[in-house]
Amino acid sequence: xxxxxKIWRQKDASTPGKIVDxxxxxxxxDMSFLEMLDILNxxxxxxxxxxxxxxxxxREGICGTCSLQINGEPHGPDRLVxxxxxxxxxxxxxxxxxxxxxxxxxxxxxxxxxxxxxxxxRIQQAGxxxxxxxxxxxxxxxxxxxxxxxxxxxxxxxxxxxxGACVAACKNASAMLFTSAKVSQFALLPQGQVEATExxxxxxxxxxxxxxxxxxxxxxxEVECPKGISLTNIARMNREYLSATLKG
Amino acid sequence: xxxxxxxxPSGPLADKWTKHKNDINxxxxxxxxxxxxxxxxxxxxxxxxxxxxxxxxYNVKTFCYQDSPRRAHSIAxxxxxxxxxxxxxxxxxxxxxxxxxxxGGDYRSREANVYRLAEVSGNIIxxxxxxxxxxxxxxxxxxxxxxxxxxLVSRTFYAKGQTGQxxxxxxxSAMNRQINRGKIQAFNRHEMMxxxxxxxxxxxxxxxxxxxxxxxxxxxxxVVLATGGYGNVFFLSTNxxxxxxxxxxxxxxxxxxxxxxxxxxIHPTCIPVSGxxxxxxxxxxxxxxxxxxxxxxxxxxxxxxxxxxxKKPTELxxxxxxxxxxxxxxxxxxxVPRDVASxxxxxxxxxxxGVNKTGEAVFLDFASAIERYGKEKALTSGLKDPDKATxxxxxxxxxxxxxxxxxxxxxxxxxxxxxxxxxxIYPAVHYTMGGLWVDYNxxxxxxxCYSAGEANFSDHGxxxxxxxxxxxxxxxxxxxxxxxxxxxxxxxIRTGKIPTDSPEFDEAEKQVRDRMEKLMSGSxxxxxDYYHKKLGKIMWNKCGMARNExxxxxxxxxxxxxxxxxxxxxKIPGSIESKNQELEKAGRVADFLELGELFAKDALHRxxxxxxxxxxxxxxxxxxxxRDDENFKYVAAWEYKxxxxxxxxxKEDLVYENIELKTRSYx
Numbered sequence: 020x021x022x023x024x025k026i027w028r029q030k031d032a033s034t035p036g037k038i039v040d041x042x043x044x045x046x047x048x049d050m051s052f053l054e055m056l057d058i059l060n061x062x063x064x065x066x067x068x069x070x071x072x073x074x075x076x077x078r079e080g081i082c083g084t085c086s087l088q089i090n091g092e093p094h095g096p097d098r099l100v101x102x103x104x105x106x107x108x109x110x111x112x113x114x115x116x117x118x119x120x121x122x123x124x125x126x127x128x129x130x131x132x133x134x135x136x137x138x139x140x141r142i143q144q145a146g147x148x149x150x151x152x153x154x155x156x157x158x159x160x161x162x163x164x165x166x167x168x169x170x171x172x173x174x175x176x177x178x179x180x181x182x183g184a185c186v187a188a189c190k191n192a193s194a195m196l197f198t199s200a201k202v203s204q205f206a207l208l209p210q211g212q213v214e215a216t217e218x219x220x221x222x223x224x225x226x227x228x229x230x231x232x233x234x235x236x237x238x239x240x241e242v243e244c245p246k247g248i249s250l251t252n253i254a255r256m257n258r259e260y261l262s263a264t265l266k267g
Numbered sequence: 268x269x270x271x272x273x274x275x276p277s278g279p280l281a282d283k284w285t286k287h288k289n290d291i292n293x294x295x296x297x298x299x300x301x302x303x304x305x306x307x308x309x310x311x312x313x314x315x316x317x318x319x320x321x322x323x324x325y326n327v328k329t330f331c332y333q334d335s336p337r338r339a340h341s342i343a344x345x346x347x348x349x350x351x352x353x354x355x356x357x358x359x360x361x362x363x364x365x366x367x368x369x370x371g372g373d374y375r376s377r378e379a380n381v382y383r384l385a386e387v388s389g390n391i392i393x394x395x396x397x398x399x400x401x402x403x404x405x406x407x408x409x410x411x412x413x414x415x416x417x418x419l420v421s422r423t424f425y426a427k428g429q430t431g432q433x434x435x436x437x438x439x440s441a442m443n444r445q446i447n448r449g450k451i452q453a454f455n456r457h458e459m460m461x462x463x464x465x466x467x468x469x470x471x472x473x474x475x476x477x478x479x480x481x482x483x484x485x486x487x488x489x490v491v492l493a494t495g496g497y498g499n500v501f502f503l504s505t506n507x508x509x510x511x512x513x514x515x516x517x518x519x520x521x522x523x524x525x526x527x528x529x530x531x532x533i534h535p536t537c538i539p540v541s542g543x544x545x546x547x548x549x550x551x552x553x554x555x556x557x558x559x560x561x562x563x564x565x566x567x568x569x570x571x572x573x574x575x576x577x578k579k580p581t582e583l584x585x586x587x588x589x590x591x592x593x594x595x596x597x598x599x600x601x602x603v604p605r606d607v608a609s610x611x612x613x614x615x616x617x618x619x620x621g622v623n624k625t626g627e628a629v630f631l632d633f634a635s636a637i638e639r640y641g642k643e644k645a646l647t648s649g650l651k652d653p654d655k656a657t658x659x660x661x662x663x664x665x666x667x668x669x670x671x672x673x674x675x676x677x678x679x680x681x682x683x684x685x686x687x688x689x690x691x692i693y694p695a696v697h698y699t700m701g702g703l704w705v706d707y708n709x710x711x712x713x714x715x716c717y718s719a720g721e722a723n724f725s726d727h728g729x730x731x732x733x734x735x736x737x738x739x740x741x742x743x744x745x746x747x748x749x750x751x752x753x754x755x756x757x758x759x760i761r762t763g764k765i766p767t768d769s770p771e772f773d774e775a776e777k778q779v780r781d782r783m784e785k786l787m788s789g790s791x792x793x794x795x796d797y798y799h800k801k802l803g804k805i806m807w808n809k810c811g812m813a814r815n816e817x818x819x820x821x822x823x824x825x826x827x828x829x830x831x832x833x834x835x836x837x838k839i840p841g842s843i844e845s846k847n848q849e850l851e852k853a854g855r856v857a858d859f860l861e862l863g864e865l866f867a868k869d870a871l872h873r874x875x876x877x878x879x880x881x882x883x884x885x886x887x888x889x890x891x892x893x894r895d896d897e898n899f900k901y902v903a904a905w906e907y908k909x910x911x912x913x914x915x916x917x918k919e920d921l922v923y924e925n926i927e928l929k930t931r932s933y934x
Contacts, residue, residue, distance in 0.1 A: 031845065049541045057546055057796070064794040064849065069840045072848050074334065076507040078547045080676065081432055082338040097679075104679050129478055130846045137455070140335050144447045148440035149399045153319045153745050155390035157397040161354060164408025174401040174426055177433060181337060210399050 020046045020112035024059065026071055027119040029128050032135075036128065038117070048108035052095060053078060053085065055107055056118075073132040078103040080245065083180030086187070087132055088119040093184035093243045101182060101245045121183050123192035125230045136183050138229035139197060146221035147201045149210055163209050173207040176200045178246045185240035185248070191232030196240040198226050199256035200248050206259055216266050219259040271524070271904055271919040274706040275379040280925045281361075284383045287707070288750055292757035299324030301763070302756050303487040305472055307459045307514050309336030311431075311737060312720025313493030314438035315744025321445035323749055325756075328485055329442070330457045330474055332509055332851070337439040340495060340507040341720075341740060344431025345552035345673065346415065347423035348737040350388040355412050359420040361385040366926060368735060371417040371604050372700070372728020373878035373894065374928050375530070375902070377921060379707060380725045387746040388738055392424055394745060398437040402426050414557055415733035417604035417933070423734045428552055428672045434737055438744070457483075458851065459514045460779040462490060462521045462716065465771045469518075469716035473772075473779045477851060480844040482779060484772050486765035488756055489715045491748065492518060493740075496699035496721040498531065500859045500866065501811075502803025504696035505537060505550040511855035512862050515703050515722050523711035524904035524917060526704035526724035528862065529870035532731055532879050533812050534697035535561075535608035538680055539628040548695040549680060551631070552673055553733040556601045558636035558666065559690070561608070563620040563629050565589040570620045580622065580630055580689050591615055599933040606730040606879045606892075607933060609694035613812050614890065616693070623691050632689035637662035694812060698736060700727040700879065701869075704904040704919070708751035709743060712904075717752060719743035724902065729878025783843050786853045791836025795852040798833045802826065802856070802863055810867050815883040819871040823864055823912065830860040864911035872916065875899045896928050 021044045029036025043059050050058075053075050060070035076084040085102040089095035095105045110116065118132065126134040151157065177200070185196035202219050205211025211218075234253055241250045276287040294302065302325050306317040309331040321327040333339060351364040364385035369376060392410070396402065402424050403411040412421040426433040445451040456477045463471040463486070471486035497512035498504035519525045536551045564570045565587050572578035591611055593600045603611075612629050615621070622628050641662025645653040648661070663686050667674065674685050681691070703711050703718040705725055710717050720740040727735065766772075809822035833856070841847040876885040876892035877899070885893040902919040 047542065047544065050544050051546070054544045054546050058544065061794055061796065064838060064840055065792060067838075067840060070849060072846060076333060076338060076509050077340060077343045078508055079343055079505075079549045081343050081429065082333070082340070082507060084333065084338050099675070100679055104676070106679065106682070108682065133846070136334060140337075140443075140453075140455075143440065144443040146447075148444045149397065150444060151394075151397045152322055153315065153394060153398075153441050154322075155387070155394050155746050157393045160352070160392045160396040160402075161409050163396075165404055166408055167404045167406050170401050170404040173399075174403075174433070177401050177426075177436065178429060180432075181335070204401065205399050208399050208401065210397055 020107070020110070022046055022110065023115040025115065025117045026132070028071065028131055031130055032127055046107050048106065050107045051078070051103055052089070052105040052107065053103050071132065072130045075103055080104040081180060083182040086121045086134065086182060088121055088187055090117050093121060093187040094245050099245060099247055101180070121187035123186045123231070125192065125194070126183060126186065138231070139181050139183065139194070141229065142194065142198055142222055142225045143201060145225035146218040149205065150214060165209060169207045173204045176203040176207070176248065176252055179248050180246055182245065184243045184245060186231065188239040188243035189232065190237065190239070191235060193234045194226050194229070194231040195234040195253045195256065196244065196248055196250070198222055199252035202256045202259055203252040206255060215259060216263040219256060219263050223260055271704065271917050272706065273377060273919055274708060275377070276707065280378060280382050283379050284386055291750065291754035294753050294757050294760060296324050298760040300326070302326065302759060303328065303765070304489050304491065304752070305330065305485060305487040306491045306493060307472065308339065308492065308494035308722065309442070310339035310341035310493060310495060310720060311435055311438055311740030312722070312744040313491065314339065314435065314442050315741050316491055316493060316719055316748045317451055318438060318441035318445055319745050319749040320752070321450035327445070327451045328454060328487065329451055330454045330459055330472070332456065332458045332477060334456055336442055336453060336455065337436060339435060340510050341435045341737070342432045343507065344737055345428045345550065346554040347413065347425035347430045347734040348391065348434060349415070349422050349734045350392045350424060350738065351385055351422060352389050352392060354410060355421045357420045359422050363420065364388060364422065367418045368726065368732060369728065369926055370931055371732040372730050373892070373931055374728065374896070374900070374923070375527070375877055375921065376726055376728030378923060378925055383747065384726050384739060384742050387742045390746060391738060391741045395434060395437050398440060400426065400433045400437045413554055414602060415553055416556060416602045416608065417599070417732045425554065428554070428670060431737060434741065438741070459517065460854070461775050462518045463772055463775045464521055464713065465765065465769060468714045470765045471767065471772065473775050478846050480842070480847065482776055484767040484776060486767045488759045488762060488765065489717065489752055491717045491719060492703065492722050493719040493744065494722045496702065497859070497862055498696045498699050500802065500863050501696040501806045502799050503540065503545060503548050503807070505534065505548050508547060511858070513855050513858050515718070516858040516862055518703060518711060518713065518716055520907050521713060522907070523713045523716060524704040524906050525701070525865065526902050526904045527701035527869065528866040528905070529810070529873060529880050530700035530729045530878060531696060532605055532698040532700060533609045533694045535605055535612055535694050536631060536692045537695035537697070538677065539623055539691055539693040540625065549676065550695070550697060551677060551690065551692055553605070555631060555670060555673065558669070559601065559631040559633050560590055560635060561592050561601055561629055561631055562588045562590045563615045563622060567619060570622060573622050574624060574626060589620070596933045603933045604730055604732060609812055610881060612694055628691040628693045630689035631692045633666055633685065634689070637666055637686070640665035698731055700724065700729060700731055704902065708754065709748050710751070710755065715755060717748060719748055729880055783850065783854070785834065786837065786850065786857065787839055787843060789835065789837040789839060791838055793836060793838060795837055795839065795849055795856050798829060798837060799852070799856045799859070801829055802860060805829070806863055806866070810870055813881050813883050814870050816871065819867050822867040823871070826860060826864045826867065827912070830864070833857065833860055861911050865905055865914055868911060868914065869903055869905065873899055873903065894930070
């Protein structure tokens with residue numbers, strides 16, 4: 020199929036960017052969206068032009084590196100997939116596709132379609148861990164039984180890949196879904212409860228410092244999340260945060 | 268040819284590690300504060316090592332090319348992690364895990380290292396649970412296990428099909444705790460360009476900031492390379508796009524021996540290649556072989572009809588199917604080790620029984636599992652005489668709970684529903700057992716340069732068992748390296764900060780700059796990927812699942828020619844002084860073009876078949892690998908001498924005191 024691409028090009032963080040038009044022929048349905056961009060880049064390199072830079076790594080939907088706002092949606096039109104798992108069979112011959120970086124104040128553009136998501140790292144550094152030494156001298160893994168339902172729910176929250184689609188989907192560029200997934204994973208496990216009060220306060224404080232907006236419950240994040248992280252995590256974080264505040 | 272000293276402690280196998288820990292020197296906490304360590308790579312091995320070393324008090328700097336340590340490719344490991352906990356009471360023990368790993372590796376790994384791995388495996392699970400890793404649990408609240416290939420017990424712990432992700436996030440959270448304390452400085456979007464040696468010791472690295480293009484100098488008292496494997500030398504593999512051998516190869520060029528490069532794991536269950544545009548291959552976890560049955564049609568006409576789309580696999584009667592693993596290996600069936608399963612798939616496809624358009628695919632079928640689980644579920648739900656549709660529905664629910672995310676991934680890529688029609692799979696490059704040679708302390712042949720995880724060669728011999736990579740990465744990082752590195756650093760307590768303005772750093776930086784400028788000066792028309800794909804084709808066709816003398820010799824010549832062409836002609840737009848993904852790729856491919864040749868040279872010299880290394884000249888009448896313990900019971904460690912063809916072979920003889928060498932049989 021033949022596609023008309025409108026792609027955001029930006030030299031670096033300090034240079035203004037713009038949309039540039041490209042026409043690409045010979046795209047097949049079995050290609051992934053990123054393989055389609057690979058072909059475009061091969062053409063650009065052979066013409067001596069700079070290829071379109073985009074973040075990607077594992078190309079199997081788990082590392083969370085790839086991003087892209089495709090026709091206005093993070094990770095494109097398909098549900099429960101990252102851009103690297105989006106296949107061109109979801110598009111039609113003659114389609115125009117607009118490709119932009121994730122847009123948020125807290126995610127500044129580095130180059131072309133690449134944004135800086137280190138704010139997510141800093142939120143986790145603020146408290147997204149259990150303060151246990153890694154020496155191995157802990158108690159036996161089976162000495163605290165954990166209810167299967169709680170373990171499964173913790174796992175569901177823990178599957179967040181930190182891609183930032185939730186932020187890009189949100190009109191307020193809120194990072195509540197991301198932060199709450201991490202808070203929830205620990206809140207649901209007995210090991211995480213020891214530091215629960217400080218954790219939620221520290222992580223929320225850092226989230227606000229990074230310039231993310233607040234949550235107004237539109238649910239766009241859950242719809243666009245490639246891992247189906249549930250909005251209930253936000254409710255859980257709010258509850259954790261409130262009770263932490265009351266405890267002081 | 269020299270003899271290598273592996274520094275294995277004396278004494279009985281089971282006491283070696285404890286004895287060694289008691290014998291080695293320690294660094295007191297106050298002195299640790301004056302010692303710097305660089306850790307390159309932040310996957311399971313690097314992330315775990317960085318966190319633990321920082322927790323002990325050392326000043327740690329981590330480097331990764333990804334935008335966050337949490338994105339290292341350990342994250343993609345699906346199925347699980349082994350540990351000899353014997354929670355299932357099925358006869359597991361440290362010895363059994365040790366034995367299975369040595370046997371699985373076709374008797375080409377070190378007894379002492381593997382026993383230590385088995386010994387600390389239980390601790391890993393304790394540690395991860397304490398960190399909040401949400402492993403799968405049974406209804407009673409206890410941890411659940413499943414089986415992986417090459418073993419007869421259930422010792423694999425898992426977190427759905429995302430075990431690697433959860434373990435990596437655990438290590439990353441431990442890192443975050445240390446970053447928050449200021450004990451780790453994380454340099455993300457940075458690539459190690461070279462290792463710096465001062466007085467023969469590893470004392471730092473030259474790194475490139477991948478955003479600004481700036482070249483940086485970083486010094487330390489020791490350098491840990493935990494940079495993963497080199498599977499991407501094949502271009503198509505299950506590795507991440509950025510996975511590369513640069514750090515290990517730069518160290519090799521500076522004097523670190525590279526061991527057993529030809530030992531590569533071709534994983535049997537990956538989604539087949541669909542076309543020339545393909546950029547990577549996707550693994551379907553080995554855990555699927557717990558329940559999936561692998562088959563091809565018995566009759567050639569059925570295979571042809573299926574390939575042409577005239578027949579559906581579900582239309583074939585049981586007696587017309589060849590469950591070739593169950594037929595050839597009744598004892599282990601579909602759970603034979605990976606090398607055996609891969610070769611068997613290739614054998615059937617080469618014989619003309621492949622089931623997709625390209626003829627390079629076999630079926631992985633869940634119909635019997637769905638029926639079995641459905642009946643069991645119906646029984647436990649108290650349903651009397653359920654009809655077939657109900658059984659199927661219940662069975663599909665059970666299978667979905669176990670493997671849902673894998674089935675979804677398959678459907679997204681292939682556009683077929685694996686609950687209704689069997690999956691199509693084919694072997695693909697997945698893991699490299701070879702890597703930097705290390706002694707028992709995980710130190711390379713360069714003093715002060717250590718290597719952990721997939722980047723070293725140490726524990727898996729010629730074939731790695733499923734769910735053992737995560738175990739080794741975390742064992743090296745959490746429980747081995749933090750002890751052994753202290754012994755070395757105890758001599759550095761009076762050294763003080765290593766300056767970065769020395770002639771050694773000047774020279775290393777100059778070499779890095781010259782190399783990049785040379786890459787940018789190519790005068791041809793072809794991109795980096797063009798060369799990478801060509802290299803991959805040579806590797807797959809001539810150094811892949813089956814190798815022979817003639818083709819290996821051809822491969823050596825072809826790779827050497829391709830390398831020359833690459834250095835003269837590769838076309839890279841943009842500049843050195845800014846973000847430039849083409850330049851990043853070029854540096855990595857340049858090293859693959861050297862490693863590839865050494866790989867072929869190693870495969871050519873090893874005149875035997877063992878594990879993942881299958882030489883067509885050396886096989887039994889039944890087509891099984893024919894090992895030659897008399898002549899090849901050694902680790903081949905190559906010393907850099909300029910061109911790969913000049914590399915010099917050093918041998919480490921493998922001594923088996925606790926295990927009798929046998930022909931590996933899974934029949």
